Amino acid sequence: MLRKLLGVLLLVSLPALAKEDVLHLYNWNQYIAPETVERFEKACGCKVKQSYYGDNEELLAKLSAGAKGYDVMVPTSNYVLGMAKAGWLQPLDKSKLPNLKNIMPAYMNTEFDPGNKYSVPYAYTITMIGYNEQKMKELGITVDSWAVIFDPKILEKIKGKVTVLDSPTELMAAALKYLGYSVNDRDPKHWEEAKKVILKAKPYWAAFKATGYIEALAAGNIWVAHGYSNDIFQANLGAQQAKQPFHIKHAMPKEGAVLALDAMVVHKNAPRPDLAFQFINFMLEGQNSADLTNMIGSGNPNSAAMAYIKPEIKAMSAIFPDEATAKKLEMLKDMNAQQRRLLNKIWTEIKAK
Amino acid sequence: MKSGRLSKWLISGPPLVYLLVLFAIPTLIMVVASFRFPGEFGGLAPLTFEDETGRHFDVTWENYARFFSDWLYTQLFVKSLAYAALTTVLCLVIAYPLGLLLARSPKGRRELLVLLVILPFWSNFLIRVYAWMIILGPNSVFVAALNAALGALSLGPVTLLYTPFAVVVGLVYVHLPFMVLPLYANLEKHDPTLLDAAQDLGANAWQRFWRVTFPLSLPGVFAGSALVFIPAFGIFAIPDILGGTGGIMIGNVIKQQFLDTRDWPFGSVLSMVLTVMAVGLAGLAAWFARRERL
Amino acid sequence: MRRSRALWTAAILGYVFLYLPLVVVVIYSFNNSVMNAQWVGFTLDWYRKLFANEEMLTAAGNSLLIGLLASFFSTVLGTMAGFAMYRYRLRVLPLLVVAPIAIPEILMGVSLLIFFVTINLTLGLISIVLAHIAFCIGFVALVVNARLAGMDESLVEAARDLGASPLQAFRLVTLPLIMPGVIAGALMAFTLSIDDFVITFFTAGTDTMTLPIKIYTMVKVTVTPEVNAVSTLLMLLTLVLIVIASKLSPGVLRGEAGGG
Numbered sequence: 001m002l003r004k005l006l007g008v009l010l011l012v013s014l015p016a017l018a019k020e021d022v023l024h025l026y027n028w029n030q031y032i033a034p035e036t037v038e039r040f041e042k043a044c045g046c047k048v049k050q051s052y053y054g055d056n057e058e059l060l061a062k063l064s065a066g067a068k069g070y071d072v073m074v075p076t077s078n079y080v081l082g083m084a085k086a087g088w089l090q091p092l093d094k095s096k097l098p099n100l101k102n103i104m105p106a107y108m109n110t111e112f113d114p115g116n117k118y119s120v121p122y123a124y125t126i127t128m129i130g131y132n133e134q135k136m137k138e139l140g141i142t143v144d145s146w147a148v149i150f151d152p153k154i155l156e157k158i159k160g161k162v163t164v165l166d167s168p169t170e171l172m173a174a175a176l177k178y179l180g181y182s183v184n185d186r187d188p189k190h191w192e193e194a195k196k197v198i199l200k201a202k203p204y205w206a207a208f209k210a211t212g213y214i215e216a217l218a219a220g221n222i223w224v225a226h227g228y229s230n231d232i233f234q235a236n237l238g239a240q241q242a243k244q245p246f247h248i249k250h251a252m253p254k255e256g257a258v259l260a261l262d263a264m265v266v267h268k269n270a271p272r273p274d275l276a277f278q279f280i281n282f283m284l285e286g287q288n289s290a291d292l293t294n295m296i297g298s299g300n301p302n303s304a305a306m307a308y309i310k311p312e313i314k315a316m317s318a319i320f321p322d323e324a325t326a327k328k329l330e331m332l333k334d335m336n337a338q339q340r341r342l343l344n345k346i347w348t349e350i351k352a353k
Numbered sequence: 354m355k356s357g358r359l360s361k362w363l364i365s366g367p368p369l370v371y372l373l374v375l376f377a378i379p380t381l382i383m384v385v386a387s388f389r390f391p392g393e394f395g396g397l398a399p400l401t402f403e404d405e406t407g408r409h410f411d412v413t414w415e416n417y418a419r420f421f422s423d424w425l426y427t428q429l430f431v432k433s434l435a436y437a438a439l440t441t442v443l444c445l446v447i448a449y450p451l452g453l454l455l456a457r458s459p460k461g462r463r464e465l466l467v468l469l470v471i472l473p474f475w476s477n478f479l480i481r482v483y484a485w486m487i488i489l490g491p492n493s494v495f496v497a498a499l500n501a502a503l504g505a506l507s508l509g510p511v512t513l514l515y516t517p518f519a520v521v522v523g524l525v526y527v528h529l530p531f532m533v534l535p536l537y538a539n540l541e542k543h544d545p546t547l548l549d550a551a552q553d554l555g556a557n558a559w560q561r562f563w564r565v566t567f568p569l570s571l572p573g574v575f576a577g578s579a580l581v582f583i584p585a586f587g588i589f590a591i592p593d594i595l596g597g598t599g600g601i602m603i604g605n606v607i608k609q610q611f612l613d614t615r616d617w618p619f620g621s622v623l624s625m626v627l628t629v630m631a632v633g634l635a636g637l638a639a640w641f642a643r644r645e646r647l
Numbered sequence: 648m649r650r651s652r653a654l655w656t657a658a659i660l661g662y663v664f665l666y667l668p669l670v671v672v673v674i675y676s677f678n679n680s681v682m683n684a685q686w687v688g689f690t691l692d693w694y695r696k697l698f699a700n701e702e703m704l705t706a707a708g709n710s711l712l713i714g715l716l717a718s719f720f721s722t723v724l725g726t727m728a729g730f731a732m733y734r735y736r737l738r739v740l741p742l743l744v745v746a747p748i749a750i751p752e753i754l755m756g757v758s759l760l761i762f763f764v765t766i767n768l769t770l771g772l773i774s775i776v777l778a779h780i781a782f783c784i785g786f787v788a789l790v791v792n793a794r795l796a797g798m799d800e801s802l803v804e805a806a807r808d809l810g811a812s813p814l815q816a817f818r819l820v821t822l823p824l825i826m827p828g829v830i831a832g833a834l835m836a837f838t839l840s841i842d843d844f845v846i847t848f849f850t851a852g853t854d855t856m857t858l859p860i861k862i863y864t865m866v867k868v869t870v871t872p873e874v875n876a877v878s879t880l881l882m883l884l885t886l887v888l889i890v891i892a893s894k895l896s897p898g899v900l901r902g903e904a905g906g907g
Binding site for chain 3: 482484506
C-alpha cells in the first residue's frame, strides 16, 4: 500500500522534475482567450500554467500571506500602488516592451503607477446598470441614471427585481455618484448620506449579488442589475442563446461611473521574468489584445486592437465610451486601513439592518 | 501497566502531534495576529517596531475592544447561532428516518444505500447550490405548482429565492449527509432484539422509538449535531448565493475582514470568538450527554 | 426487519430531497446554453468540450487524488483520535479535534499559508493534502467516538483474557465493530476534501489546480454547463471506483472480521 502511494506521488511530481519553460500566469478565470494562450505557447515555445483568483482581494490575501511562484498577475490598477509599496512587484524592463506604444495615452500614466513603472494596461470594465429592455419599456422607465437603483419612486415599480453588487466600494461609489460626489470621496459625513440612500432603497432590492446576476438577468428573473459591463454583455449573449424575447442592454448612468482598469504586473520573485516580459509584449499586440474583447466584451485600451475587434462590439458606447462620457468615469483609489475599517462597519450595518 | 501506557501514546500520539503541528501552531499565528495592527495595504503590520527606547511589540487590545463595544457583531453572532440551530434540528428530523432505513436494510443493500446518500455531494458545491436557485427560482416548475396550489387556497404567490427560507433550505441540504452518516453509524449497531423485547412488553411503535431507539442513538445524535451545527455557524457561501438583502451572517463578516477590508486582526478576533463559542457549546453538550448516561 | 410505512415514506422523501438538485445538475449538463439558468435545448457539446479541456480534466484528477489521499490519512488519524478520546479521556485531544471544524476556513487557510511559507514548504499537492487532513480528522474522530460510545467492552475483555495483546484486540475485535463508523468518517472526509475551496485556494501552489478552484473562480463570469458535465462524470467515476474496490475486497465495507 505504501509503495503504491509513493509511486503515485512520484508520478504526480514527475512533471515538476522535467525542466520545461513554464510561464506562471495568475489571472481572473476566463479572462484570457484560449486561442491567445495557444498562440503564445507556440510563439515562445513554452507552456503557460494558469492559476485563478476570483477577486483582487483574494490575490492580495494570498500575496500578503507570502505565496510565491507567479510570474505575471493581473490586478486592477488601483491596487498596483499598494502592491508596489508592499514589495511584491518588480519594475518593468521597458526595452523588452516595444508594443507598449499601442496603449492609448488616456490609459497610461495613471496616479496608481506614474510612468507605468510596474504595470501595463490589460483591459477595462465599467460598472454600470444592465437591464431587461422589454420590461423597462413596458413599465415606461428610462434607464439612464443611478436613480433606477436608488430612487424609491422608480424602485416601487420594479420591487424584488433589482440586484446590486455585493461590493462595499462599488455600491458606495454608485451612491456617492448619485448624490453628486466623487467615488473617492472619503468624508464620513458623505458616507453617512450614502448609507442612508442605500438603506432607503434596500427594501426594494432582491439581493446583493456579486455573481449570479448574469444568469438571473438572462433568465428574466431580474430586470435591473448593478453590474460590470462585460458581465452585462455576457448576460445578453445568454439571453439571445436562450431565445428570450428580450435583450439585455447596458446603461451608462449620467452621473458617472467607476472605471476599473486591469493591468499586467510581474512578481518581484518571478521565476521567469524573461517569459513574463515576452508575454506582456505579446499581449500588447493588436490581435491578442482584441481576442479578449471579442470573447467577453471587455473594454480595450489598446489602439492597435481596434482593427481586430468585432464591429458590433466597437459600436457599443457602453464598452467604448465617447469622450464626453469618458470624462465622467473615475477610477477607485485604494483606501488606508482606517478608511477600510469605517467602510466595513458601514457595510455591515447596511447588511444587518 | 506498561504496555497500556505505551499503547495509549501509540494511539493518541500521531493525531495529537499532527494537529499540534498543522493546526495549533498555524492558528497560534493568527491568535497573535488578533493583537496586532492591520498592514497598510493588507496582511499584518510588522510585529515589532523600533523607537528611541528599543524594540517593542506593536500589539494592542483595540481589536477585541472593537468587538465588545459594538453590539452589531454580537447581534450577527446570535443570528448565525439561530440559523445553525434551526439547521441542526431540521437536519436531525430529515436525517433520522434515512439513518433508520440505512441501519435496518439488509446487509447487501446497505452499503449501496449509504453510498447513494453521499453520492450527490461528490458533485461540486456551487453547482448544487445553483441547482437550488433554479428549483426555487421564479421560473421553476416546482414554484409554479406551489403558487398554483396556494392560489387555489386564495393565498398570494410566494417568492422563494433570495429569502431566509432559501438560505435554510440550502443550509439543511449541504449539511444533511453529516447528520445521516453519524446517525447511521450509531443506529447500525442497535440490537433488534431489544425492540422485540419492548414489543413483547406491550410498547407500541412510538414508545419503542422514543424509549428504546432514540436514547440509544444519542451519541450519534450528538455527533451529527456537532458536525452540522459547528460548520453551519460559520458558513458564508449559502447566504451569499441564496440569501436576500438581509442574508448576512457572521461567516460573511469574517470573510470580508480577510478579503475586502484586509483587516486580518479583526478577522482573527471574530474567528476566535466564533471558535470559542462553537467549541464551548459542543463541550457543554458533551458534558450534558455524559451526565445523562450516568 | 420491522419497517413501518411512515418510516419508509419519510426516508424516501429524504432521498428525493437529496437528489432533486442532482437531477437538475445532470439534466442541465446537456443544456444548450452558456449559463446555468434555464433550459434551452439538448446538446452533448459540453461533454465534448470537457474531454478537450485538459485543464479541467487535470483539475478533476487532482481533486480525486487529493481526496483519496486526504481521506485515507485523516481516516487513519481520525480513527486513532476517536478511539483515544473514548478510551483515554485526554483533555487536550477533544479540543484539538473539534477546533478545526469550528475555525472559519478562511482563517485556517491564511494561517496555513503563512505557516507553510515560514517553514519553506513548497506549495503544491503535499501542502493541500496536509491542510485537508487537518480539517478532516475531526469529522472522522467524532463519528468513531460516537460509534464507540456504549460499546460492549466485554468482547474486548474476552479477547484479552484469551491472550490477545492490546493491539491484536483492537485490530481483530474493536476495529471490525467500529468499521461502519470508520467508513462513515472516510466518506465524510472524502466529500469535504474534493469540494473544498477556501483552504485549498490558499494552500495551493502554482502547479496544482483543483476542481473547486477552477469552478469557484469561474463564478465571477458564468458557470458553464461544462462544470455540470465534469461534476456528473466525477460522481460516476467515484461511484464506479468504490464499487470496484468493494468487489475486490468484499466485506470490508461491512466490517467483517479480518478486513483491512
